Amino acid sequence: MKKIFFILTVICSGALLFTSCEDKDKDPWVIHEDSANDGIFLTVAKETIVIDFTDPASAFSFTVNSPSNNVASYDLEVTRTSGGVVSDTVLLSSASSFPAEFNILSSDLATAFGLSSSDLVAGDRFDFIGTAIGTNGQVAAFENLNGDASGPGQFNAFSFNTYLSCPFNQADAIGTYSTTVDEFGLAVDTFEVTAGPDANSVIISDLIEPGFSMIMEVNPNTGIGSISRTPMAASYYGYSGGNINTTGTPSFFFSCSGTIAAVLQYTVDLGSFGSYGFEAQKQ
Incomplete structure (x- = not known):
């Protein structure tokens, strides 16, 4: 009987000791509890899809957010495709706090390319390229996203586009x-x-x-x-x-x-x- 009691006591004591260690020390397998281990990822939520070419006040409006709150800065570059000709890539805007709201007019795009609004035409496509720097110093861009994160259903803020549109006739x-x-x-x-x-x-x-x-x-x-x-x-x-x-x-x-x-x-x-x-x- 004493032997059985001793074994039970040892088992219970060991269980208590193990539990105590878990309370004091973070489980080494749960790496996601440390924000430094979170992937750098930004999402984009579009309020509008296109810019109305006939309305100077029409804007491409969207919000960029950092779900893991681990992004220090975000640069948004853009290229223009017009008549099949692709422009150089230019810096359009930046953000350092999130969520960040963007309201981009056709005049903003023209200025970024050193053009006047009259140089733009309906059907112009603008491809946006985002680059983020995490709070840990790592750089994230579309090229280094994995396949799942780069899919269209993920609404990533690293690659998306808009057009200059016009009412259909x-x-x-x-x-x-x-x-x-x-x-x-x-x-x-x-x-x-x-x-x-x-x-x-x-x-x-x-x-x-x-x-x-x-x-x-x-x-x-x-x-x-x-x-x-x-x-x-x-x-x-x-x-x-x-x-x-x-x-x-x-x-x-x-x-x-x-x-x-x-x-x-x-x-x-x-x-x-x-x-x-x-x-x-x-x-």
Whole structure:
């Protein structure tokens, strides 16, 4: 009986000692309790998606936040793509406290590039590049994010874009277009855009194969266009059932400049080839 009691006493004492050690010393496996071990990451929450080219007071508004509160500074650079020509990268703004609010006018962008507002045109794309320095001195940019953190669902503040848009006008949109960017590689050189079934839609015909057409519905305020899954060819690269649809990434139809800038998903009966950039310009 004494032997049993002694064993129980030792076990209980050991348990108390182990618990006491846990209270006094931080568990070495729980490294996330130290903020120095948190990854440097910033999120962006967009209040607007585009800048209305026709309204000088229209702004691209968004908030940048540091979920782990471990970012000391954030630099925001930008490049401009206009008419297929990409500019140099310039510094646009910086922040040292978070959340940080940004309201970027078209005039702000023009100034950053040493231009006047009249030099900008509807359809111009602005790609923003963020760089952060953590409180531990480490530098974070889009290039060193892991695959999960760089995904579109993470809303990272290291790589995002906006456009100079304009209210959609169907009459201005109608005409013959030349393909300028075709990442998928099957679009024809020229195709027709005609009036759609309502005032805020167009029909894009014979883009890949004669006899096939698709309807793009366009938001009249933002120029954002959407295409439901539509057959556009009998097959893609030997696989039957060639379809096109827009994706969660915004696609645009800028009627005032006659510009289409889209991200299209290409699917067949067996599945998807993925999403590819497509751009065209009215002749």
